[in-house]
Amino acid sequence: MIVDEILVLKEVSYKENDKILHVLSRTRGKIQLISKGAKKSNSHLINASQLFAYSKCYMTVSRDMYIITSADLIDNFYNLKNNMDAFFNGNYILELIGFVAQENEVDFRIFDMTVSVLHFLSTMSKDFDKLTAAYELKLVSMLGYKPDFRHCITCGNEINENSKFSIKDGGLLCPDCVNSGSGINVTYSEILTMEKILKTKFESIGSIEVNQKILQIIRNFLFYYIGKDNFTTLKLL
Numbered sequence: 061m062i063v064d065e066i067l068v069l070k071e072v073s074y075k076e077n078d079k080i081l082h083v084l085s086r087t088r089g090k091i092q093l094i095s096k097g098a099k100k101s102n103s104h105l106i107n108a109s110q111l112f113a114y115s116k117c118y119m120t121v122s123r124d125m126y127i128i129t130s131a132d133l134i135d136n137f138y139n140l141k142n143n144m145d146a147f148f149n150g151n152y153i154l155e156l157i158g159f160v161a162q163e164n165e166v167d168f169r170i171f172d173m174t175v176s177v178l179h180f181l182s183t184m185s186k187d188f189d190k191l192t193a194a195y196e197l198k199l200v201s202m203l204g205y206k207p208d209f210r211h212c213i214t215c216g217n218e219i220n221e222n223s224k225f226s227i228k229d230g231g232l233l234c235p236d237c238v239n240s241g242s243g244i245n246v247t248y249s250e251i252l253t254m255e256k257i258l259k260t261k262f263e264s265i266g267s268i269e270v271n272q273k274i275l276q277i278i279r280n281f282l283f284y285y286i287g288k289d290n291f292t293t294l295k296l297l
């Protein structure tokens with residue numbers, strides 16, 4: 061018997077009464093599970109077998125396939141469904157992590173952060189775009205592309221004025237080095253804001269003033285390093 065925490069990223073109908081769940085697991089990375097009888101209204105697996113379900117799951121393995129035997133729902137982020145904006149952001153997070161996460165590649169920090177951002181998307185009444193941007197920036201940093209908001213990537217000098225942010229080079233270019241690479245003009249205040257987004261916990265994200273340009277830079281930065289920008293759920297946002 062295997063016990064793990066799982067988050068359902070995608071549910072696929074299988075046979076008459078079953079579902080195949082694509083899940084992010086806390087200690088096994090992205091895996092697929094068979095949830096037998098999950099489509100029946102009296103199934104004890106019904107709650108844990110829905111999109112967004114986060115549960116403690118008991119499973120066995122048979123021929124490389126995980127099979128759920130029982131599950132205790134921890135949260136289903138139900139309130140996401142009460143706000144379209146929160147719901148679309150939540151769907152985008154699932155699609156994003158479904159793309160980024162690899163089978164058997166374990167990073168429980170990413171799992172915990174994903175559950176956490178869904179929690180705040182479902183309990184806060186605004187700032188969904190800021191929450192998502194914070195998730196994107198923290199995620200790309202955990203993947204190994206953490207931008208240094210304090211130093212120039214070329215000369216190493218401390219940044220304390222307007223500079224350029226180069227997505228391709230992964231950081232800031234000070235005024236002396238702007239000619240050595242291309243980038244987006246950012247004010248010192250915008251630089252400090254991006255650093256704050258990276259360091260602030262989700263629950264305090266509402267206190268940061270964020271403009272559209274910063275949201276776009278963060279998203280483009282993430283997309284550049286994960287090598288994908290055409291997420292279906294983004295068309296809904």
Ligand SMILES: [Zn+2]
Nearest residue numbers: 212215234237
């Ligand atoms: Zn420099």
